[in-house]
Amino acid sequence: MSSRNKLSPSTGKSNGVSGAALHHYQAAVQLLQQGKYEKALTAFEKLLPDAPGEIRERCRMYIAGCRRQTEKPVLKFLTPEEHYDYAISLLNSGYFEDAREQFQGILASWPDADFAFYGLAALDAMTSQAQGCLDNLARAIVLNPRNRLQARVDNDFQNMVDDPRFTELLYPEIP
Numbered sequence: 001m002s003s004r005n006k007l008s009p010s011t012g013k014s015n016g017v018s019g020a021a022l023h024h025y026q027a028a029v030q031l032l033q034q035g036k037y038e039k040a041l042t043a044f045e046k047l048l049p050d051a052p053g054e055i056r057e058r059c060r061m062y063i064a065g066c067r068r069q070t071e072k073p074v075l076k077f078l079t080p081e082e083h084y085d086y087a088i089s090l091l092n093s094g095y096f097e098d099a100r101e102q103f104q105g106i107l108a109s110w111p112d113a114d115f116a117f118y119g120l121a122a123l124d125a126m127t128s129q130a131q132g133c134l135d136n137l138a139r140a141i142v143l144n145p146r147n148r149l150q151a152r153v154d155n156d157f158q159n160m161v162d163d164p165r166f167t168e169l170l171y172p173e174i175p
Helices: 019-033 037-050 053-070 080-092 096-109 114-126 130-143 146-153 155-160 164-170
Strands: none
Touching (some): 019 037, 080 114, 114 130, 130 146, 130 155, 130 164, 146 164
């Protein structure tokens, strides 16, 4: 590749790339960097037919990457408990938003799945969302009172131990 066809690392400009094409390319790359893969894919696909040779191959590479990101495999679970185990594995790996989607998916199919509310409560505790934690844990306890005992010894609720509302939920006064 001649020096005329290379993008300059400092300016991102090339002698052979038009200003409009470069602008569209940079906008698409920015979408990709922001994790907006569907929008980036659309932008790269729109740019590709008229892209100058200097960026055409990069567009193809980015299109392939965007397609991989947007083509999430459809997961099928035999039981809600199996689905819960998967959600917990995401939670324990630090994929909090993916875990939240899985817990919510369980609740969409099984609205009284106490363990999904418990999982959301743990997730909320781990991500410092105190009110969400309290709401989800309260619902889990209503559906299955044993969740109260479990939460008392669960380290995932460590961020909540100093919250008096959490203490009241786990140790209610008996009249």
